[in-house]
Amino acid sequence: MKKPIIIGITGGTGSGKSTVSKEIYKSIEDKNVVIIEQDSYYKDQSHLTFDERKKTNYDHPFAFDNDLLIEHLNMLMEGKAIEKPIYDFEIHNRKKETVTVCPKDIIILEGILILYDERIRNLLDIKIFVDTDSDVRVIRRITRDLQERGRNLNSVIDQYMSTVRPAHMQFIEPTKKYADIIIPEGGYNKVAIDIMVTKIKSIINE
Template sequence: MSRPHIIGVAGGSGSGKTYFAKELQKMLGSENCSILYQDNYYIDQSARFDGDGGSVNFDHPQALDFTLLARGLQTLKMGQPLQVPIYDFVTHSRKTETLLENPKKVIIVDGILILHSKEVRAELDEAVFFDTPEDLRFQRRLHRDVHERGRTPEGVKKQFELQVRPMHDEFVEPSKRHAQTIVTDSGDYHAVLSQFTHRLQNTLPVR
């Protein structure tokens, strides 16, 4: 198999980037396309976590091990399988077990800060940034964190105001200058999905 084509998919929390990544994978086929999530690469915070909006800022680049993520992409580029770490958002620690990720023709890297990291950017072939209104991003994050991560609405709001918004303005928003494609439509990604799918199917080729 030829070297994987690596696509970075970035944007603010709740911007629609993960939906896009999953839909693109579905259209290309899971046998051709895999997704690596930034969220798997959080540094163990179990000793410091003191509540939402507390001393641990999950939206700051220092909360993530981008070096490990970049090395993982290099491993996949060499055609070797990768042991992907699993971060537990309930205990705020890294699990002992890992996920086995085999090289695919297309690898999508999904995360709010991946374009801020010079190490990760160096491994990408192209990048997409989802520029989505803040009110919509907050509603999506509220739903996710309450239903999937066991957090309270009050804690999610506090975290958004104290950490998510300022980190977005300082780190995430400026990183869109590194993207070749910027999606500003807050709802309909079908046209962009079709363009990416058609191009990748014809150039890789992916069937």
């Protein structure tokens, strides 16, 4: 097996990272691609109560178990399968179950702080920043968190103002400088997605 190529896709919350990753995945017919979400690697918080877990700052680099993420990326690069944690946003914690992920030629790694940790940056072959204005991101986030993450409007607004926005400015936005490619607007930027798919197919067929 040849060494997998790792593509890092980052950007602020609601920028469209997860959608871009899924759109790319859908367009690769032979499915020689795997998506690893940094969200799956939020630290295990089983020792805390639900009310304590609600107060965690999920946009700070400390929130992530990057050691485990890096260990898993290295295993995939060595051709070994991993047991990827499954994250549940409604309970603010990992589930007890894991999912087996087999190595593939292309690994898409997506999340808000993919370009923050130098150790992760050094593993990436292509670095992408999905760049969407914060007003659009916050509207998308409200809609999504109410529909899919068991939140209410007040909780989304409180969290956005107290932790999401400050951490975005302090930790996420500055990582744009590390990107090779900047994709505006995210999710349904068809031209950008087509270009990435063409590149990925050429890597798989090399």
